[in-house]
Amino acid sequence: MKRKTSYSRLVVRGLVYLVAVLIALWILIPIYLITIAAFSPKDVIYSWPKSLFPQTISLETLKFFVSAQYVLPSLRNSVVVALLTLVISLVIGAPAGYALARYIFRGKDIFRIMILSTRAFPIVILSIPLAVTFMKWGLYDNLISVAILHVAMALPTTILVTSSVFVGVSKELEEAATVFGCSRVQAFTRVALPLALPGLAASAIFTFVLSWNEVFAATILTLQNRTLPARLFIQLAASPLPFRFAGGFFILIPAITFMFFIRRYLFSLWGITLK
Numbered sequence: 001m002k003r004k005t006s007y008s009r010l011v012v013r014g015l016v017y018l019v020a021v022l023i024a025l026w027i028l029i030p031i032y033l034i035t036i037a038a039f040s041p042k043d044v045i046y047s048w049p050k051s052l053f054p055q056t057i058s059l060e061t062l063k064f065f066v067s068a069q070y071v072l073p074s075l076r077n078s079v080v081v082a083l084l085t086l087v088i089s090l091v092i093g094a095p096a097g098y099a100l101a102r103y104i105f106r107g108k109d110i111f112r113i114m115i116l117s118t119r120a121f122p123i124v125i126l127s128i129p130l131a132v133t134f135m136k137w138g139l140y141d142n143l144i145s146v147a148i149l150h151v152a153m154a155l156p157t158t159i160l161v162t163s164s165v166f167v168g169v170s171k172e173l174e175e176a177a178t179v180f181g182c183s184r185v186q187a188f189t190r191v192a193l194p195l196a197l198p199g200l201a202a203s204a205i206f207t208f209v210l211s212w213n214e215v216f217a218a219t220i221l222t223l224q225n226r227t228l229p230a231r232l233f234i235q236l237a238a239s240p241l242p243f244r245f246a247g248g249f250f251i252l253i254p255a256i257t258f259m260f261f262i263r264r265y266l267f268s269l270w271g272i273t274l275k
Contacts, residue, residue: 031252038062038249042242065246070231075250077143078212078227082254084147085211086204089158092151094200097162098188102171112163115156123153127220134221141223149221150211158203165199166192209255 041058065071100112130149131140139145169192177187193200218230226234232247239247 031256034245034248034252037242037245046241061242061246062249065243065250068243070226071228071250074226074228074231077225078229079254081143081147081150081218081227082208082211084143085150085154086208088147088151089154089207090200090204093155093158093203094162094193094196096159097164098166098192100159100163101166101169112160115159118156119153123216126152127217130217131220140221141225143222143225145221146218146227147211149217150214153214153217154207154210158207161203161206162196162200165196165203168199169195205259208258212255213251 036052036054038061039057039059040054041056041060042064044054044056100108127149130145134140134142134145139148173191173195174184174187177191178184182190213229214227215229215233218227219233222230228247229251232239232251236244236247
């Protein structure tokens with residue numbers, strides 16, 4: 001009986017590992033192929049059959065992409081908008097999530113549902129009225145308008161995620177800090193906030209990637225100051241194949257780099273220690 005139980009556990013564990021490997025390959029293989037194509041000469045990109053391992057490494061494709069008009073300004077716009085969205089979302093969302101986690105008030109559950117229900121509105125419905133509003137305010141074709149809309153898209157999730165994170169932080173630790181002379185703000189910044197950093201890092205990754213990959217709102221709200229995904233969305237159909245691969249690589253790298261630097265907070269959230 002024990003052998004059968006241990007055998008079934010091994011089978012289940014093996015299936016879990018197999019599914020995890022398949023999911024990882026599903027994500028990593030396209031990234032690998034795009035990266036290879038981005039560092040391949042133009043004639044290799046058009047050749048067939050293609051090799052899974054690069055025979056020659058060249059910056060010709062990337063130079064062709066970077067030298068294209070508006071690419072570098074659009075790349076800078078994407079970084080600025082994503083960072084603005086990240087900072088504003090955390091500055092507003094973290095205190096709001098803390099308040100939801102620590103205070104009890106009438107209609108709290110309904111308030112949570114209302115926050116989440118804002119994500120039910122399609123961006124197509126919101127973008128046109130917002131474009132008209134930003135024109136009246138003099139913010140049309142401005143990075144601030146794109147960042148504001150991205151904040152509106154990311155804020156509900158940021159509030160709910162940070163609320164769940166602060167629920168996991170013991171309230172007694174903050175009470176102990178106040179006993180030893182800390183104010184409520186000091187207890188939050190010195191005790192609750194450091195313990196909540198892994199969860200806040202996860203929320204930051206979601207917010208950054210959402211803003212970086214968003215296309216439709218940036219296309220509607222801008223003409224000259226477009227982000228890189230919005231610029232590629234407009235030009236991709238008429239662009240040659242090397243331009244497409246290099247564009248995909250440029251879109252992937254900042255998000256992956258951001259995740260790489262923030263990964264230690266995620267590992268702390270999962271109980272893993274990095275040396």
